[in-house]
Amino acid sequence: EAGVTQFPSHSVIEKGQTVTLRCDPISGHDNLYWYRRVMGKEIKFLLHFVKESKQDESGMPNNRFLAERTGGTYSTLKVQPAELEDSGVYFCASSHRRALNEKLFFGSGTQLSVL
Amino acid sequence: DQQVKQNSPSLSVQEGRISILNCDYTNSMFDYFLWYKKYPAEGPTFLISISSIKDKNEDGRFTVFLNKSAKHLSLHIVPSQPGDSAVYFCAASLSNAGGTSYGKLTFGQGTILTVHP
Numbered sequence: 001e002a003g004v005t006q007f008p009s010h011s012v013i014e015k016g017q018t019v020t021l022r023c024d025p026i027s028g029h030d031n032l033y034w035y036r037r038v039m040g041k042e043i044k045f046l047l048h049f050v051k052e053s054k055q056d057e058s059g060m061p062n063n064r065f066l067a068e069r070t071g072g073t074y075s076t077l078k079v080q081p082a083e084l085e086d087s088g089v090y091f092c093a094s095s096h097r098r099a100l101n102e103k104l105f106f107g108s109g110t111q112l113s114v115l
Numbered sequence: 116d117q118q119v120k121q122n123s124p125s126l127s128v129q130e131g132r133i134s135i136l137n138c139d140y141t142n143s144m145f146d147y148f149l150w151y152k153k154y155p156a157e158g159p160t161f162l163i164s165i166s167s168i169k170d171k172n173e174d175g176r177f178t179v180f181l182n183k184s185a186k187h188l189s190l191h192i193v194p195s196q197p198g199d200s201a202v203y204f205c206a207a208s209l210s211n212a213g214g215t216s217y218g219k220l221t222f223g224q225g226t227i228l229t230v231h232p
Contacts, residue, residue: 004158033218042117043159043204043222056219091158095218102149104218106158 002026004107006092012113018080021110025074025094032075033104034067038088049075050097061086082114118142119207121223128230134192136226138205141186145207149220150179150190153202162203163190195230202227 005024013019025032034046046065047057051072060067064083069075079086089109096103119140128134136150146167151159165172165179165188172179178191192199206220 009156031218035222040224042119042224043206043220045219045221048219093158093218099218102161102164104161104220106160108156108158 004092004094004105006090006107006110008110009108010111010113012115013082014115015084016081017114018078019082019112021077021079021090021092021112023075023077023092023094023107025092026105028096029094029105030072030097031095031099031104032069033093034075034077035091035093035106036088037091037109038085043091046077079112082112084114087112087114116141117224118145119205119221119223121203121205121226123226124224125227125229128195128228130197130230130232131194134190134195134199134228134230136190136192136203136205136228138188138190138223139186140188140207140221142207142221143186144209145221147208148179148181148188149206149208150177151204151206151222152199153204153225159204192228195228197230197232200228200230 007022032049035043037043045059048055049069052069066078091109093104093106149164150162152162153159163174163177165181181188202225204225205223
């Protein structure tokens, strides 16, 4: 079974540019989450999809961030325009509907550097 | 306001000895706690968990202790092995009415564990 896949693994962009991160969850997982770790600090929750619906987006930093999950399969997270403080590692995770936390599987992350 | 804190950025231990990683939380509503391990260039992977109705959970070399009155938990690794060298994250969650939660975890900053041969 393939794990959670994230593209790209690294992205270096200039301030003001747009970047789109992609996450392919484990097949059949209705729950999809985005998390972010900034500068070696804690990993912070951004938002949660159940299929194509946003269940909880309370962790999204501001309206420069837009997450979508059309069709309830893969998800994209767009940052537009990117700012320096957006640099960090963006993790995606997925799980079955009503799965316990132990069954939350993370991808390897996208390292975003905004210069 | 950081609700889960790991105050030790790093820990160095000799192979075969015990590793103790600590975690404190402030939100008394948290009722489920997990430890994740993360290797470089990989995502966090689940290690062990504990419900707030317990004070200890053991899985092989790994034991998690929970002290609710102190809002403190710890992870013990005995004996420590070089392959245990990684970043360890403590995480907490709020259960929903059904007794499960949906992956919204509050993490600490992580502790880098280095186990020397």
